[in-house]
Amino acid sequence: MRPNEEQVQAWKSQYGDVYELTGETEDGSQTYYFIFRKPGRAALSRFAKQVMSDALKAMHNLVFDCLLFPDQDEVRKLFEEKPGMAISVGSELQKIVGTNQDFFVKRL
Secondary structure, rough: OOOOOHHHHHHHHHOOEEEEEEEOOOOOOOOEEEEEEEHHHHHHHHHHHOOOOOHHHHHHHHHHHHEEOOOOHHHHHHHHHHOOOHHHHHHHHHHHHHHOOOOOOOOO
């Protein structure tokens, strides 16, 4: 089940940018669907403080700080079943705010 357009518009009004994140199992038997708000400065600060001591916990907290859909209980169950998914989803959230931006250095 997905949220209706009215709910999505309400989140946009409340949070500004919201993002849909989808993925499938390797065999294509299941599709995962999430909606997140853009990570803010507070969420990134918390992430930066935690990532050095416990990267999995840091990713987990970043995901739950920004999660709008589905509900947290459903995602907790999913992450218990597939703990590495928190890293994959958290990495996508980092891309939204530029922490995974690639740069190239060139000596001048």
